[in-house]
Structures are given as C-alpha cells and as structure tokens.
Amino acid sequence: MVKAGEADAGGRIDAYLAVALGISRSAVARAIQEGRVRVNGAIPEKKYAVRCGDEVEYTEKEPELSEAVAQNIPLDIVFEDSDIIVINKPKGMVVHPAAGNPDGTLVNALLYHCGESLSGVGGVLRPGIVHRIDKDTSGLLVCAKNDFAHTVLSESLQVHGIVREYHALALGGFRETKGRIDLPIGRHPQDRKKMAVITGGKDAITDYEVLESFQSESGKISYLKLNLKTGRTHQIRVHSSYLGHPLLGDEVYGGGGSRFEKRHKSLLSGQTLHARALTLTHPRTGEIMHFECELPDYFKRLLEILRANSQ
Numbered sequence: 001m002v003k004a005g006e007a008d009a010g011g012r013i014d015a016y017l018a019v020a021l022g023i024s025r026s027a028v029a030r031a032i033q034e035g036r037v038r039v040n041g042a043i044p045e046k047k048y049a050v051r052c053g054d055e056v057e058y059t060e061k062e063p064e065l066s067e068a069v070a071q072n073i074p075l076d077i078v079f080e081d082s083d084i085i086v087i088n089k090p091k092g093m094v095v096h097p098a099a100g101n102p103d104g105t106l107v108n109a110l111l112y113h114c115g116e117s118l119s120g121v122g123g124v125l126r127p128g129i130v131h132r133i134d135k136d137t138s139g140l141l142v143c144a145k146n147d148f149a150h151t152v153l154s155e156s157l158q159v160h161g162i163v164r165e166y167h168a169l170a171l172g173g174f175r176e177t178k179g180r181i182d183l184p185i186g187r188h189p190q191d192r193k194k195m196a197v198i199t200g201g202k203d204a205i206t207d208y209e210v211l212e213s214f215q216s217e218s219g220k221i222s223y224l225k226l227n228l229k230t231g232r233t234h235q236i237r238v239h240s241s242y243l244g245h246p247l248l249g250d251e252v253y254g255g256g257g258s259r260f261e262k263r264h265k266s267l268l269s270g271q272t273l274h275a276r277a278l279t280l281t282h283p284r285t286g287e288i289m290h291f292e293c294e295l296p297d298y299f300k301r302l303l304e305i306l307r308a309n310s311q
Helices: 013-020 025-035 105-112 147-158 237-242 259-263 297-310
Strands: 038-039 055-058 077-080 084-089 138-144 165-172 178-182 185-187 195-197 204-217 220-229 272-283 290-291
Touching: 013 025, 013 038, 013 055, 013 290, 025 038, 025 178, 038 077, 038 147, 077 290, 084 105, 138 147, 147 272, 165 297, 185 272, 195 237, 204 237
Parallel strands: 138 272
Antiparallel strands: 038 055, 077 084, 084 138, 165 220, 165 272, 178 204, 185 195, 204 220, 272 290
C-alpha cells in the first residue's frame, strides 16, 4: 500500500506506481488489466489521474505452480496422531512450494510421510499447513491431517488459542526486561519483498522477555523469549528491527553487519530465531497439549561464546 502526496497529484496511475514501486510501466499496466491494482479499494482505469491522498494497493501476481509432489525428506516428528502432526522444522527448509522453491519443502516431506492423510483446506500447494515459519527460522509448527482438524486449529489460531514461544538473539540492550511491542505491520512501500511497521498496517503484537544480556565486541546482545499475539509475516524480525534491535544474522532487516556477527559468520545463516515451544488445544479431544524442542546446535554455540566472553 502506498499513499499519494501532493507532488504525485495529476500523474497517471501507471507512471506513479512505476516510480513508487521501482517496476516498469508495462508491469503496472498488466497489473491494472488483471485487477491487481486498486485505488481507494476500487480498480482504476488505465489513464486514471492520481489525486493527493489516494491509497494505492498493488498485488503481485501469484506464480503458477503445479501440485506439490511427495519427496522422501527426513522429518523431526515431535508428535503425531490421526488428526495432527507436530514438526521441528530445521533452519533452511521452506514450509511450502513457492517461486524459487518448487520442491524440497516441508509440504513435500509431509506428502511422502502422510500420503493422502493431509487436510486439503490449504489447496494443492499447502496441504496440511495451518501456520508458517520463515525458511531460516527453525522450530515447532503443527500441521493438520484432515479438514476437521485444520478448520478447528485455524479458528483457534485466529482467537490466539495457539501459544507460540520463540527464542532469539538480538543486537543491543533493552531498557525493560519485559515488554509488549504493539505496532502495525504491512508490506514495505518501496521493497515489496519486505514487511515494515507502517501506518494503516495490520495489528501486530509481540510480547518479549530478556532472558540474558551479554557484552560483546559489538556492544550488548540480548537473548530473548518472545510470544506472538498475532501472526503477521516476519513479525518478530520487523518489530525487533524497528526498535533498533535486529536479530543476529538477519541481513534483510538490519542484522549481519556487527563485529560479532562477522567474526562468527560460520554460525550464522539468516536470522537467529527458533520456535521453541507450542501450546494448543487438540482439535478433537480438547486436551491442552504443550510441546518443546531444544535450541539448534548453532544457537547453542552462539550462547556458549557469548556467555564465555561475558564472564
């Protein structure tokens, strides 16, 4: 979403969006023709003249992908029954097929392991997927093995009935050992591959607690426990970065450049973020279930180094 200012008024919509988004006018023209551009909620004419205050929304075209296929990829299964399967996803694995990652994903592995016993609510590219975590985020997520379980879990997720606890390492020190970050998140106005804290974005709430604070050659580094109250794309990474505390290794949102990160680059590949615990209500039995998994080895090693250097 971008908002036109006084300087933009009078210009054609295709020219305005091409500059605002850094794409070609022909790409904008195609998007308008396909109904992927909206001005104040309505599809504009190709020659529409932009007005000051116009809210312009551009939606990227979804890549055309074929149905996901089963692949024999090992899974770290924490729990499984006839309704749900809880997976400890490794760092570097994409959750479902998308542009640039047509296979080798968690979905491909689930199709091999579960066969046809996965919910179809998410479609042919996201069977069983109730919620996601980023490629370079490791840890727990629950998948549904039938449509009933998927529907119940999705509804529970909407009303914050699934508790997701993350652990992370972030640059800098926090004044308060506990706090809540309540800042709206939406698509970045200049870089469509990123998210950002923006006015008019969707509500996003993250609770945090500082577990440990370390002094390194780059200054303070904080070991955090975080709980998501909402589930926006890149939420923890965006909130942390906005507050001036990007996650270690997260080059997309401002991490990766400190002396500590450069010195220990072999241990860092993307953000240092792990979905440590998951609490949910079983969709069929109503039982409250709690799952935990250990920190990955690279994360443990970083903590060892920080603790040793801070003594």
